[in-house]
Amino acid sequence: MNDDVELTPEEKMEFDNLPREASPSEFLWERIVRALREDGTLRSAAGATGTAAGSPVAAPGTPGLPVSHWRSDRSGRWVRPWVVAAASMAASLVLFGSGVLMGQWMGARSTERAFLAVREQDSAQLAQRIQEAGTAYVSALVALSELRATAGPDTGRGRSASSAQAAAEVQQGREAALGALYGAAIELTRITPGDPDVSRILQILKERQLHGTWAGGTRMTVWY
Amino acid sequence: MTDQLSDRELADRVVSSGDEAAFQALYVRHTPRVYGFLLRLTGGNAMEAEDLMQETWLRAARGLTRFQWKSAFRTWLMGIALNQFRELARRRGRRITTVEGEWEAPGEMAEPGCRIDLERALRLLPPGFRTILVLHDAEGFTHREIGKRLGISDGTSKSQLHRARTAMRRLLNAGLETA
Numbered sequence: 001m002n003d004d005v006e007l008t009p010e011e012k013m014e015f016d017n018l019p020r021e022a023s024p025s026e027f028l029w030e031r032i033v034r035a036l037r038e039d040g041t042l043r044s045a046a047g048a049t050g051t052a053a054g055s056p057v058a059a060p061g062t063p064g065l066p067v068s069h070w071r072s073d074r075s076g077r078w079v080r081p082w083v084v085a086a087a088s089m090a091a092s093l094v095l096f097g098s099g100v101l102m103g104q105w106m107g108a109r110s111t112e113r114a115f116l117a118v119r120e121q122d123s124a125q126l127a128q129r130i131q132e133a134g135t136a137y138v139s140a141l142v143a144l145s146e147l148r149a150t151a152g153p154d155t156g157r158g159r160s161a162s163s164a165q166a167a168a169e170v171q172q173g174r175e176a177a178l179g180a181l182y183g184a185a186i187e188l189t190r191i192t193p194g195d196p197d198v199s200r201i202l203q204i205l206k207e208r209q210l211h212g213t214w215a216g217g218t219r220m221t222v223w224y
Numbered sequence: 225m226t227d228q229l230s231d232r233e234l235a236d237r238v239v240s241s242g243d244e245a246a247f248q249a250l251y252v253r254h255t256p257r258v259y260g261f262l263l264r265l266t267g268g269n270a271m272e273a274e275d276l277m278q279e280t281w282l283r284a285a286r287g288l289t290r291f292q293w294k295s296a297f298r299t300w301l302m303g304i305a306l307n308q309f310r311e312l313a314r315r316r317g318r319r320i321t322t323v324e325g326e327w328e329a330p331g332e333m334a335e336p337g338c339r340i341d342l343e344r345a346l347r348l349l350p351p352g353f354r355t356i357l358v359l360h361d362a363e364g365f366t367h368r369e370i371g372k373r374l375g376i377s378d379g380t381s382k383s384q385l386h387r388a389r390t391a392m393r394r395l396l397n398a399g400l401e402t403a
Contacts, residue, residue, distance in 0.1 A: 005389040007361060014342045015361045021256035022263050024274050029251060032281045033244065041285050043242035135271040139316070142269055146350070 031131075034124070137180060144173040181205060231297035239288050247285065254298050255281075258305050264358050265309050267347045276312060280305040306359075306373055313351065320355045321374045321384070345395040353388035360385050 007015070036042040185202040192198060226234060226249040237246035258280065262273040283304050291300055313320040346354050355374070359365040360381075365373070367381040374381070 005386050005393075007389065011342075012361075018264075018343065018362055020260050022260040022273075023256055024259045024270075024277055028255075028274050028278060029248075032251070032278055032285075033247075035278075035282055036247070036285050037244075039286070041242060042238070042244045042247055044244045131271070131275075135275055138269055138271045142267065 027127075137177070140173070141177055144170060144177070178205070178208070232293060235288050235291070235297065238285065250297070251281065254301055257298065258301050261302060261358075261363065262305055262309065264346065264362065265306075265355060267349075267351070267354060268343075272312070276305060276308045279308045283308070302363075303373070309355075310374065318351050320351045321376050321380070340396060340398070342392075342396065345392055348395055349388065349391055352384065353391050356381065356384045356388045357392060361389075 033042060033044075037044060182202075182205045185198060185205055188198045189195070189202055226237075226245050229237075229246070229249065231250065231253070234243075234246040234250050237243035238250070255277065259273060259277045262276045262280075263270065266272045266276070280301065284301055287304075291297075310320065340348075346357060349357070356370065359370050359373070360367070367378045367385075370376070370381045371378045376384075
């Protein structure tokens with residue numbers, strides 16, 4: 001029973017000629033590498049040297065320079081106690097001042113870095129949310145097209161009511177999908193105002209909305 | 225330079241030192257083929273195929289130390305990809321191993337007098353039929369391999385293939401019949 005539907009030579013050739021390779025989007029590599037860097041599976045050569053070279057930590061010895069300078073510059077002649085006290089106080093003030101300045105500088109740098117890290121994380125999370133929403137959007141459309149396919153034409157054998165209901169649901173889904181596409185196109189033109197492809201998509205969708213060919217009938221979608 | 229290295233040498237570099245260039249060479253070498261496979265399994269859903277491809281590479285990279293090299297690296301990768309596809313189908317409640325009941329070819333899919341191409345027919349078939357056709361007829365898996373990979377018996381695989389081919393023919397010739 002199972003071998004009586006063998007492929008014909010033409011069908012076999014069609015299967016053999018199917019393209020075997022396809023290219024994913026350029027963002028896939030970035031997503032994968034970022035995840036593997038985060039869990040330590042990968043170590044970026046550029047990242048490693050970059051971290052060392054670009055580290056904002058001051059060179060060793062810099063903060064201690066005034067102390068060593070004062071000591072090495074001392075002459076061999078006798079110095080009065082008040083001079084020593086004044087010099088010590090001045091040295092302390094210089095040390096204190098430079099410490100405060102250094103602290104402020106370090107604090108500002110770390111705040112800036114923390115701020116940048118938060119922003120970077122936010123953008124990554126947003127990108128991931130868009131990706132997830134996009135996947136859900138396309139999957140829902142696939143399910144909708146399958147529903148449309150399985151609903152099929154009205155055969156007139158008691159299926160008319162369910163077919164009509166399915167058709168209405170498909171139309172509602174289609175309207176919602178176009179609306180989401182329209183909203184996404186508007187936001188995309190805000191992000192990349194000069195992109196001609198996005199502008200063209202938006203223009204087409206605007207025209208469809210303007211000419212009332214949006215969903216081919218009464219508006220059925222309730223937007224949340 | 226990494227382009228000249230074997231899969232095993234590249235994988236060893238990734239495992240021993242987290243070498244990103246070595247991983248990139250593996251990625252460039254194998255992604256188009258595995259992604260093409262996933263794209264076909266998902267019926268042309270590029271976003272879903274990319275998510276699966278991402279998960280496949282993450283699992284492969286993290287599990288490289290456990291890979292025994294008893295099969296080709298790509299075969300192992302395809303196996304991971306197929307597992308990810310199964311897992312996704314399970315989460316979404318899709319049946320990829322069987323199609324229950326009689327399946328009717330969708331109407332209005334082909335212009336009268338025209339034959340739709342195989343790629344389109346595969347996209348239009350229910351996931352259960354598409355999966356078996358892609359694995360057996362496009363990728364050359366045996367029924368035993370399919371049974372093992374999908375957790376079904378060889379007999380189920382054979383009977384599904386029989387039904388899937390019948391459905392595929394109906395779709396391919398739908399336009400010719402209505403001419």
